[in-house]
Every structure is written in C-alpha cells, then in structure tokens.
Amino acid sequence: MWLRRLASAAARSMQQKKVVVTSQAFDETYKVLTSAGLHVVKNQRTEPWSRDELISHACDAHAILAFMTDCCDRTLLDACPNLELIACALKGFDNFDIDLCAERGVAVTAVPDLLTVPTAELAVLLALGLGRRIREADHVVRSGAFKGWMPTLYGSGLAGAVIGIYGAGAVGRAVAERLKGFVPARLLYADPIALHESTTNNSNVTMDLANNLDDLLKACDLVFICTPLNPSTYHAINSENLSGAKPGMQLINISRGSCVDEVAVADALESGHLAGYAADVFEFEDWILNDKPDSIEARLLSHPKTLFSPHLGSAVTSARRDIEHAAAEEIIRWKKGEQFLYRVN
Incomplete structure (x- = not known):
C-alpha cells in the first residue's frame, strides 16, 4: 500500500x-x-x-x-x-x-x-539616530551611568541643515518628502537625469539639482545615498570626493553597500573630515561582485560615529x-x- x-x-x-x-x-x-x-x-x-x-x-x-x-x-x-x-x-x-x-x-x-516607503522611513531614522548620537545615548542609560541630565552628548538635527539626496528615484524622492517636515534649509539632489517639473510638483517637495555628486558633497551637511548599484555608481563615494566633501558632513547609505568604498569612509571618519556614517547595507552583501569584501570594514564597526542596521529597509x-x-x-x-x-x- x-x-x-x-x-x-x-x-x-x-x-x-x-x-x-x-x-x-x-x-x-x-x-x-x-x-x-x-x-x-x-x-x-x-x-x-x-x-x-x-x-x-x-x-x-x-x-x-x-x-x-x-x-x-x-x-x-x-x-x-x-x-x-x-x-x-x-x-x-x-x-x-x-x-x-x-x-x-x-x-x-x-x-x-x-519597498519605497519603509526604506525611506528607515533612512530618516538612521539620520536622526546618527545626528542625535542615539547609539551612545542608549549605552549611557543601559550601563547605569545615567544619574540625571548632564550637558553632554550634544549632536546635530535636521532642521536648518542643507541635505543632499544622491539618486532621485522613487526612494530618493520619498526620503525628500519625509525630510520636508523637519524644515531643512535646503534640499539638493544629484542624479544623471534631472527631475521633471511635474514630478517635483506632484511630490510637493522642492529639490535643487546639484551640478554633480562632487558638488553635492561639498555643499551638504548630510547626504543620503539612494541610487541603485550599477557600473557607474560602484564606489561612487570614494576617497577622492570624500576629501573634497564639506568638513563635518554625515553620510547615510540605504541603497547598496558597494555604492560607497567602505575603506575610504573609514579613513574619512578617522581623519575627522566625515562626522558620521550610518548604513543599512554593506559591500559584502553584493554577491554578484567578484571582488567584494568578505565582511564589513572592521574600523567602521568599532568607530563611535557610526550607526548600523542589518538590511532592514523593507522589514515592516x-x-x-x-x-x-x-x-x-x-x-x-x-x-x-x-x-x-x-x-x-
């Protein structure tokens, strides 16, 4: 049977x-x-x-x-x-x-x-957490060191900041829409294709086009990486353009890890030129690349001015x-x- x-x-x-x-x-x-x-x-x-x-x-x-x-x-x-x-x-x-x-x-x-909305929400979360030093603040409370208010852990906010969006596709525009409520001084974007006037009108967000990525990095206090990974965006953020970036700039990566050179980011953090780096994505995840690293750059993991999440962009x-x-x-x-x-x- x-x-x-x-x-x-x-x-x-x-x-x-x-x-x-x-x-x-x-x-x-x-x-x-x-x-x-x-x-x-x-x-x-x-x-x-x-x-x-x-x-x-x-x-x-x-x-x-x-x-x-x-x-x-x-x-x-x-x-x-x-x-x-x-x-x-x-x-x-x-x-x-x-x-x-x-x-x-x-x-x-x-x-x-x-995935657009949850990814954009996480991008703003990472920016706020990085600027307000939430990783360090959480440790102070959990360690038992917190005994009441002290004049410490001062950070930065989004209000009044010049904010850049690298990649003005669906995710980039969704990030910009969510940033509007924080009243930044200005929103800039860099993208090979300029946004059509009807697109910006429909989103109710005004973004000014930067000449290129280098100019975006030079002008902004905070830059969100929202571009897809392709041959033209591989290591788009690198040692050369980071050296010319605005001193004290913060960088948020919610697109693909290999859009940035993690070694160059670690160097810029160690030199103090870059004020912070937050990411939900990492180079080692880009399986299709033969020369990808096996793990996250160790200096990024140990640096106090970093904030990470384990690829949670759509994790709603x-x-x-x-x-x-x-x-x-x-x-x-x-x-x-x-x-x-x-x-x-």
Whole structure:
C-alpha cells in the first residue's frame, strides 16, 4: 500500500511545476503557490541556504522565489536547466545577471513599488539616530551611568541643515518628502537625469539639482545615498570626493553597500573630515561582485560615529507580506501563461 502511495505522490510531483522558495516566508505566500497546484520546496530556516544547498533544491526547479541573499550567475543557471522564472521578492536586482537570464530564456521579475516607503522611513531614522548620537545615548542609560541630565552628548538635527539626496528615484524622492517636515534649509539632489517639473510638483517637495555628486558633497551637511548599484555608481563615494566633501558632513547609505568604498569612509571618519556614517547595507552583501569584501570594514564597526542596521529597509511586516505576495503572484501569472507585471529583463 505504501509503495503505491509513494508512486502516486511521485507521479503527481512529476506533473507539477516545481517552485523553490529560498528563504523563510509567510504562510500566505506558500498558500498562494500551493493552491495553484505548484510543487513548492521551501527553506524553513531564517538562515539562507548555502550555494550548494540552493543548487541541490533548485537543480530541477522551474521557478525560484528569490530573496536578497540570493545571487543568480552562470553557475546557478548551468545547474538549473529547467529554470524558466526567478521571481524576486525585492527591489534591487543587481545580484541577478538579468542579461544572462534573458539569454537563457529565464524571466526575472522584481517588485519596485512596495519597498519605497519603509526604506525611506528607515533612512530618516538612521539620520536622526546618527545626528542625535542615539547609539551612545542608549549605552549611557543601559550601563547605569545615567544619574540625571548632564550637558553632554550634544549632536546635530535636521532642521536648518542643507541635505543632499544622491539618486532621485522613487526612494530618493520619498526620503525628500519625509525630510520636508523637519524644515531643512535646503534640499539638493544629484542624479544623471534631472527631475521633471511635474514630478517635483506632484511630490510637493522642492529639490535643487546639484551640478554633480562632487558638488553635492561639498555643499551638504548630510547626504543620503539612494541610487541603485550599477557600473557607474560602484564606489561612487570614494576617497577622492570624500576629501573634497564639506568638513563635518554625515553620510547615510540605504541603497547598496558597494555604492560607497567602505575603506575610504573609514579613513574619512578617522581623519575627522566625515562626522558620521550610518548604513543599512554593506559591500559584502553584493554577491554578484567578484571582488567584494568578505565582511564589513572592521574600523567602521568599532568607530563611535557610526550607526548600523542589518538590511532592514523593507522589514515592516505588512510590507514584507505584500512583497512576497507580489512575487508569488508573478509565479502564478507564469503558470497561467499570462504577462508579467514587473519583468526586468
């Protein structure tokens, strides 16, 4: 009897399209997929699979629901000859070789509109926390040293500051909209494409275009890095333009770690030229880069004028649920032979 059941289950599995979910996901995400008759293999750990584990699960898969810890390169595609779709539960798809995927006939989708608000909120949180020295302040209270008010831990605020946005896409504009309530003296931005007048009018935020990134760094008290990672933005923040930045500038990175040279940032902090660095993203996360570092620059971790979060830009429960659902719906469209909403290749 059990042999017949096993054979029946194997036969059903052969008739189903196999989908691999590479990270722990919401139950609702799995239900969307399984209710469509898909055979779902899922990672039930919070830790990502190793590359070998991913390949062992995905080698016969037809679709992958991928997350930030994943990287799609030639090795993965060679190991997964049946693969037709990678549905990414993320916005920035720079860890996925979309051109090679297109060449192999593998569609790649992303969810660009669902991470903007929580990421912009976190950007402002990091800026406030860095300027108001919240990391040091929290330590004073927890250590037992706090005995009442003292004239110490003075920091900086956003009101009256000249603030720069590097990258005026959806996230950059959302950050600017949230900064408006803090009444900065001026908002500047640097982007290869100038914002259309209708875009600035719709957002109710006025931003002035800087001539280039170097000029933005020279003019601003605080700069938010909001640009995607591509060949032109790799190490866009580097030792050369940091040396010419406004003395005492603070830097907030919520885009991709490799948009900055972390070694150069550490040097600028140690020299005192840079007053602070906050980040939610780090160079070692950019898996697609062959020469990426293995870990965060140690001097950044030990420096008192830094503030970090572990890639929490979209880590709002409702947002993460919606992101996964959107990626799962792309898989359903693929199964039904329908057109994708957010294909990127």
